[in-house]
Amino acid sequence: MHSIVNEGVDTIFGYPGGAIMPVFDALFDFDKQINHILTRHEQGATHAAQGYARVSGKVGVCLVTSGPAATNAITGIGDALMDSTPLVVITGQVGAALLGTDAFQEIDVVGITQPITKWAYQIRRAEDIAWAVARAFYIARSGRPGPVVLDFAKNAQLEEVEFEYKPCTYIRSYNPVPEVNPDQIALAAQLINQAKRPFALVGQGVILSNAEKELKAFLEKADIPAAWTLLGASAMPSDFRLNKGFLGMHGNVAPNMKTNECDVLIAIGMRFDDRVTGDLKTYAKQARIVHLDIDPSEIGKNIKPDAPVLGSAVETLPAITELLHKATHTEWIDSFKEYEKIEFEKVIQREVHPTTGEITMGEVIHKVSEATQNKAILVTDVGQNQMMAARYFKYSETRSMVTSGGLGTMGFGLPAAIGAKMGAPHRTVCTFCGDGGFQMTIQELGTIMQEQIGVKMIILNNHFLGMVRQWQEMFFEERYSFTEMQNPDFIAIAKAYRIDGSEVHTRQELDGAIADMLKDDKPYLLVVNVEKKGMVFPMIPSGTCVTNILLGD
């Protein structure tokens, strides 16, 4: 416990059990320094820790027991690896003498988690605790962040040792932040200076390295339009002049089309995920590619850059900016408008501003965002709700979007929102979930009740697993195999947890219900019955060219 306090931890998400009881017993005496949130499931604890880490920039900490608790935590650990979220997950383990004997609630946690962690280590002796904890926090938060698992054998929890805590700042086999290479900077700057139609792709790397200001200066100096990946959302304010929207499968038309029209493509802290690129063989072939990343293994993994730039964006961006000529690309930037107009007319108009018919997902998200003056933190689940929210929610601050991007974990939204609210208690946190995903981790309503965490939950209820249904309609001849859901009375469930809420069926009720939800800082569940067969457009069908955009018209 002293080790954890020394790392500045003040919040832990956990669930006690046999093999971690000595640590929980110690935690009992630390209630002034550490706020422990008892979730209702270990998966919930990991997602909550992720939400906490993503909005606060601190390391999320989980404390769970051995065996099934550790396996329950796997989803969140894997999710955190895919989305570069700093986590330290401490799992209990049977005593060292019992290891390998199939003891009660024993499982090979290190073996299971090695493929999905930055580092996994088993603490078998109390002498190693201070060292291992220091190392775990250092690894989790440094460089490209990620999850670390400490598997804590029970005997080591009980042994007493002389305690001396030294924070870890260096591991000889680990180089978290590559040194900035002036030649790479010069080459990147040269390519950008020569560009007539430069275009920047902004990933989460900008947020993780706190380089939002540096990004803005970079874009403004050379007048470069920029778009963001799902996890790069909120790195630029929504109303920033050069912010050209959301990339990828359900992104905006203009940035996807312009990817294949630009002459220099500058990727900043993003990894050319297949949901962004579509078919790599037809992706940005006309462009010279500049790729800034902190992780050398991302360079050339999917796209071979002409100018790789290794390092932290907070260092590399200003170094490049310094070498840039002031430029204007008015004509190029104006050319985005044509596609923006098409998208507005064919998609946004009817999704966000419908006047007749059933309620659409887009209009709910738009209204909630406006009602918070675009200042809230958005947390999403996975599926249509997530893509709609990414498209229509707006941001004025960084670290305002928490979503499961890489792993695409349904059930992420509710527990992640708990963590987000803990990590940013003075901000409004809105989580949009589908009726499917909400029920995957619905037990966390118990956590919200017990801690009175003021999360604003919005279920976009279409009685379907909507994204799968959309694919079935488009690609599987409308064979709706097991995607329709009979749902419970969500409001009655919330009521059982003593959480306020309301259910909306018509457009006229919507504004009033949103205002009621946002009137105070208490937890609230808003169920909006939206059109059953809503579709997310635009859409680039999986594995096709980034300009092959369906508008659903």
Next chain:
Amino acid sequence: MENTLYTITVFSENTVGLLNQITIIFTRRALNIETLSVSPSAIKGIHKFTITLYTTHDMVVKVVQQIDKRVDILKSYYNTDEGLVFQEIALYKVATDKLLGLGSIESLIRNHHIHILEMNENFVVFEKTGHYDETQQLFKELSDSVGVLQFIRSGRVAITKSKVERLSDMLESMRKFEKNE
């Protein structure tokens, strides 16, 4: 794309579970390890893995980057055969009576530079070092003539021909860094 035999060299800390950390990278990409050899390196506390596999250049680059990324790995790089001096060792157990039945074995021993490690009334153990083709050739000759009771070949061990000593250079720069800290 044509598959080539690549040799990956990995220097690591000597910690539990390291081999697993490396093999999961091959597993994820459905790559087969041809040979694997692990031993302590010349530097105390640092282990050296030599791994061979058939794959494309593009793939070996990505695999090496992902191995290098692991926290406990000091350095990882790859070579083709042209860049290496490499060797394997093979042991052959053959029945003594059959061997004696050949009459003379002098030419066999001379041609293949065989070492005899053990000889008794039941069996003889030969040792041969060489490239895969060479140890395989002897295996074939023995199988065809006297039969082989047991056969084992080690993984490859290799030394680079390059003038740059990547690990030593890296450790040198680390020492400088540690001093500055």
